[in-house]
Amino acid sequence: MxxxxxxxxxxxxxxxxxxxxxxxxxxxxxxxxxxxxxxxxxxxxxxxxxxxxxxxxxxxxxxxxxxxxxxxxxxxxxxxxxxxxxxxxxxxxxxxISMIFQEPQSALNPVLTVGTQMRELFKSHTDLSDIRIREVVADRLRSAGLPDPGRISRSYPHQLSGGMRQRVMIAMAIALDxxxxxxxxxxxxxxxxxxxxxxxxxxxxxxxxxxxxxxxxxxxxxxxxxxxxxxxxxxxxxxxxxxxxxxxxxxxxxxxxxxxxxxxxxxxxxxxxxxxxxxxxxxxxxxxxxxxxxxxxxxxxxxxxxxxxxxxxxxxxxxxxxxxxxxxxxxxxxxxxxx
Ligand SMILES: Nc1ncnc2c1ncn2[C@@H]1O[C@H](COP(=O)(O)OP(=O)(O)OP(=O)(O)O)[C@@H](O)[C@H]1O
Ligand SMILES: [Mg+2]
Missing domain, CATH: 3.40.50.300 (P-loop containing nucleotide triphosphate hydrolases)
Known part of the structure; x- marks a missing residue:
């Protein structure tokens, strides 16, 4: 040890x-x-x-x-x-170290879909392929209790309920483990x-x-x-x-x-x-x-x-x-x- x-x-x-x-x-x-x-x-x-x-x-x-x-x-x-x-x-x-911010609205970009924002995280921090990134994004959304990751990925933050937005925030916070x-x-x-x-x-x-x-x-x-x-x-x-x-x-x-x-x-x-x-x-x-x-x-x-x-x-x-x-x-x- x-x-x-x-x-x-x-x-x-x-x-x-x-x-x-x-x-x-x-x-x-x-x-x-x-x-x-x-x-x-x-x-x-x-x-x-x-x-x-x-x-x-x-x-x-x-x-x-x-x-x-x-x-x-x-x-x-x-x-x-x-x-x-x-x-x-x-x-x-x-x-x-990651943070789930007090104001989810301000931490999520309103003009980008959830999927785009999550993929961006992996693109800037890892060298995973695009296909693999899509899989991992879906996996993280599911881990955050969002069973339909495809639909969530295509959504803009304002199209989601408060609880779903908070789950997206959590998915992003745990994205890179x-x-x-x-x-x-x-x-x-x-x-x-x-x-x-x-x-x-x-x-x-x-x-x-x-x-x-x-x-x-x-x-x-x-x-x-x-x-x-x-x-x-x-x-x-x-x-x-x-x-x-x-x-x-x-x-x-x-x-x-x-x-x-x-x-x-x-x-x-x-x-x-x-x-x-x-x-x-x-x-x-x-x-x-x-x-x-x-x-x-x-x-x-x-x-x-x-x-x-x-x-x-x-x-x-x-x-x-x-x-x-x-x-x-x-x-x-x-x-x-x-x-
Ligand atoms: N950017 C800033 N400029 C000036 N003062 C600030 C700034 N950010 C925070 N403060 C002040 O610092 C103190 C602590 O703020 P902080 O946001 O950490 O409190 P908090 O415990 O998180 O409060 P809340 O429960 O309302 O979120 C407060 O008095 C606040 O007004
Ligand atoms: Mg505070």
Whole structure:
């Protein structure tokens, strides 16, 4: 077994990305660290604007104009993505790491048929013959749960339903058999039945041993179905990183994660398009005007003077961890406050 076998699929180390905005400089990705192991599905959750999409894009070394990488490393199978030249990155994108984008409409070209777009992927990344490409395209569409690949191939994106478009996006994301798939809110615009089918499809993408999935979602009931590990983002930071079994079992460590879980609507089978995350009193502070100390302190029932003044430390318990002075080191639901 070579040393490469021992490497995680992906490791993000202390990544910070700043952006100049009209309101001033913001840091939507702030000291973000996490690992995706081979065969692991990791969920990234958090309220709107917390930095989930920018974190996902970072894994493709894609940054919005005006973005600055302040620090950090992104190691994909040991290769530092931020140190690669554009040609190498183009090869890695799609072929080794692919992304299902939050807006399927904007990710698919409206004036080209699905077949043309999929064939193009193979033409630019492989040297397969045209006949073979047609076969592989049909195969990928079928794998994505589209039983009539001929008809889908001839269709333009607008001729397909939302669920079918999302399946096409998935077919494109898995086309070149990548090792890591990033799925950014892949179920948001879909009705609940279709959303569940898409979730099943996504969990089947990930091979038991070699492939990884980063599943970005607002919906904790979906996260529960699909993930091995849960990352919670708040105002640009990862505030919790815990095994899903613990997160949904004994419960998460961070008061914010607990609030997300506690205020989840009853009847978790219900997917709500309009209000995907439950309401927690108060609002996410604007990134250009973060409070001193913990960014969640103004909304946290447990916060004290220290939380408002000092940056909280990362505290671990077994394989779980949280950025908090007072994580819920729960034993049978009883919080243990650490001084
Ligand atoms: N191109 C950009 N220019 C300026 N600010 C941006 C840009 N892209 C994102 N931001 C800001 O960065 C922060 C994080 O954005 P991001 O899209 O990553 O959030 P998100 O967690 O994916 O939210 P959502 O759940 O709404 O998709 C937000 O405050 C957003 O306004
Ligand atoms: Mg987003």
């Amino acid at each position: 070579g040393s490469e076998e021992a490497l995680p699929l992906l490791e993000v180390r202390h990544l910070s990305v700043s952006l100049g905005t009209r309101e001033g400089e913001i840091r939507p990705v702030s000291d973000v660290s996490f690992v995706i192991g081979k065969g692991e599905a990791v969920a990234l959750v958090g309220e709107s604007g917390s930095g989930k999409t920018l974190t996902g894009l970072s894994l493709l070394a894609l940054f919005p104009p005006g973005a600055r990488i302040d620090s950090g490393q992104i190691l994909f199978e040991g290769l530092d993505l931020l140190a690669q030249d554009p040609a190498t990155l183009r090869k890695i994108r799609g072929q080794r 990548p090792r890591l798939v990033i799925a950014d809110e892949p179920t948001t615009a879909l009705d609940p039945t279709v959303a569940l089918q898409i979730l099943t499809l996504l969990s089947s993408i990930r091979d038991g041993r070699t492939k990884g999935l980063l599943f970005i979602s607002h919906d904790l009931s979906h996260v529960r179905r699909i993930s091995d590990r849960v990352l919670v983002m708040y105002a640009g930071r990862i505030v919790e990183n815990s095994p899903a079994r613990r997160f949904f079992g004994t419960g998460p460590l961070h008061p914010y994660s607990r609030a997300l879980l506690a205020s989840r609507p009853e009847g978790t089978g219900r997917t709500r398009k309009d209000a995907p995350l439950p309401a927690i009193p108060g609002q996410v502070p604007p990134l250009w005007n973060l409070p001193e100390g913990c960014a969640f302190a103004p909304r946290c029932s447990r916060a004290d003077e220290r939380c408002r003044m000092e940056a909280p430390p990362w505290q671990s318990e077994g394989e779980a961890g949280a950025l908090c002075f007072y994580p819920d080191r729960t034993t049978m639901g009883a919080p243990l406050h650490v001084a």
